[in-house]
Amino acid sequence: MxxxxxxxxxxxxxxxxxxxxxxxxxxxxxxxxxxxxxxxxxxxxxxxxxxxxxxxxxxxxxxxxxxxxxxxxxxxxxxxxxxxxxxxxxxxxxxxxxxxxxxxxxxxxxxxxxxxxxxxxxxxxxxxxxxxxxxxxxxxxxxxxxxxxxxxxxxxxxxxxxxxxxxxxxxxxxxxxxxxxxxxxxxxxxxxxxxxxxxxxATATVSPRELLADIGHGLSWLWRKPVIRTLALLDAGDGLRYGAGYLLIIMLAQHLHANPTQVGVIFTGAAIGALLGSLLAPALTRRFPLGALSITMLWVEASAFPFYALVPTWWLLLVVAFTESVVSPIYNVALDSYRLSVTPDALRGRVTSAIDTLTGGAAAIGTMVSGALIALFGAPTLTIVLAGWLTFLALAATSSRTVRTATATD
Structure with a gap:
């Protein structure tokens, strides 16, 4: 559609x-x-x-x-x-x-x-x-x-x-x-x-009270939009895993005796996957509904993530990183296109910043706790735990009528 x-x-x-x-x-x-x-x-x-x-x-x-x-x-x-x-x-x-x-x-x-x-x-x-x-x-x-x-x-x-x-x-x-x-x-x-x-x-000058009122108005508008709100919460959940992923992949690569150059090659593979996803994104965004792209992304991530802990060689980590990285840019282009199109111009700064603060905060938390969790559980075990978390998010998206029916006309 x-x-x-x-x-x-x-x-x-x-x-x-x-x-x-x-x-x-x-x-x-x-x-x-x-x-x-x-x-x-x-x-x-x-x-x-x-x-x-x-x-x-x-x-x-x-x-x-x-x-x-x-x-x-x-x-x-x-x-x-x-x-x-x-x-x-x-x-x-x-x-x-x-x-x-x-x-x-x-x-x-x-x-x-x-x-x-x-x-x-x-x-x-x-x-x-x-x-x-x-x-x-x-x-x-x-x-x-x-x-x-x-x-x-x-x-x-x-x-x-x-x-x-x-x-x-x-x-x-x-x-x-x-x-x-x-x-x-x-x-x-x-x-x-x-x-x-x-x-x-609006007027360029603003008092602290007016600024707080502006922020509240933006948050209120965002909360009344179920598609943007629900997907933002799912993205925040995914951000927790994303924040932890950088250090986790490094530790898994070292476990497979990868040297620093090979670790860099793994992340280069992820960047190439993201580049491919960005190139495919415009056509796929016009071809498929937003909800379908969201659900597909989460299931691909949930399916691919366990292989980080299961592959026996470092170069297969590169394959997993490439595969997982393709889908996220496609979904991000679809979501950003939708959000920017439906958000009134006068509210875009507040809505965008609120979502970025939510998802960025979740990623920061994931980054900060990843070291402690790796020390506590070990990198392979934490990988499986995070794969389970991604599966939960995919199930939540699939069971949500708001997500399943999300299109550019909502």
Whole structure:
């Protein structure tokens, strides 16, 4: 059953989308270079992996704490101005790292401050960015746009790790310098776009009481939408497993005597699977109902996950990771297309941020407890437990009439 009433146009002929995607890719490349360089820099400065973990975790904490507020502000403020300002702010903040290093004054208080402030700006940028997309492309183009964004992001993910290692080897400050420039390039691309990033805008100034009222209104609207609400709760449940999966797969690979290069190849296989899923997503989103894609994804994950603990060699872990990774981008494009289409423009920031906070928080919990659970149960046993959890979620989705009947016209 088709999801959309009209065929999509050629996205690559739309200048605004090309600018949006180009700026996003440049910025993401810089982020990938810095993501590897930052913990290495912290360890070089302090000799403490624990401090490296704290710095990396700060942005997640900021996102969870500030997410709902960022969504409300993204609905109040001019989104294009907000996004451009955030990119410039992140570029300036990131540039202070190589400047401080050159002056011999770089220290941990500086890096902690950068992590927190960049986390605030990244959260606000993300809320405005996800809310703006339906005003840059038409509703019929949303699946293609989301699929293209996912495909290019996953392609960059495949190549990014190698590039990050090379950049850091050249000089510790190269990744930070490149990232600072990438933020400014992204800001320039956004500034050159002609589209309006929102249909209407409330007053830019807002009191704390009004901000809380805005957040409450967004949550209330979300709760009254059974399809979005139910799928968000299922996604949060899946996020618990996803958060635990990264460390779990590493431990299972080590159990099979995989060396670090082979572990990297396993995650590269997962990225290639995600790239394939992103390429298939637009056509499948138009061909199948949202509910069917949701149920299929959960059953494929539940069926594939036990094999992480059962395969006898590391390269078969790659096969499992590839297979499991194909389905999630297809479902995500279908869900995001639906959610962005049915959510009023004035509420998109709040609704998107609320869902991201819920699912991101669940993934963060899974990440934080995974080490303790692996130590308690062992990696193979925890794999089977999580497979059982995925089976429960698949059964819940299958038995839910709300999910089974979910289509783009709900």
């Amino acid at each position: 088709p999801h959309l009433p009209s065929p999509p146009r050629n996205l690559w002929r739309q200048q605004d989308f090309r600018l949006l995607l180009g700026g996003r890719l440049v910025s993401q490349l810089g982020d990938q270079l810095q993501f590897l360089a930052l913990p290495l820099l912290v360890v070089a400065l302090t000799g403490s992996p624990a401090q490296a973990g704290i710095v990396l975790g700060l942005q997640t904490v900021v996102h969870l704490v500030f997410g709902l507020v960022a969504g409300a502000l993204a609905d109040r403020w001019d989104r294009k101005t907000t996004m451009v300002s955030c990119e410039i702010g992140r570029g300036v903040l990131t540039a202070t790292v190589p400047i401080a290093a050159a002056c011999g004054v770089l220290g941990m208080p500086h890096l902690y401050a950068i992590a927190v402030l960049n986390g605030v700006l990244s959260t606000l940028f993300g809320a405005a960015n996800s809310s703006a997309l339906p005003n840059i492309v038409t509703g019929a183009d949303l699946p293609s746009a989301l699929g293209a964004i996912g495909a290019t992001s996953n392609a960059l993910r495949i190549l990014g790790a190698a590039g990050a290692g090379i950049a850091y080897t050249l000089d510790r400050m190269v990744p930070f310098t490149v990232n600072a420039v990438s933020f400014l390039a992204s800001a320039a691309a956004l500034r050159a776009m002609r589209a309006d990033f929102q249909q209407e805008r």
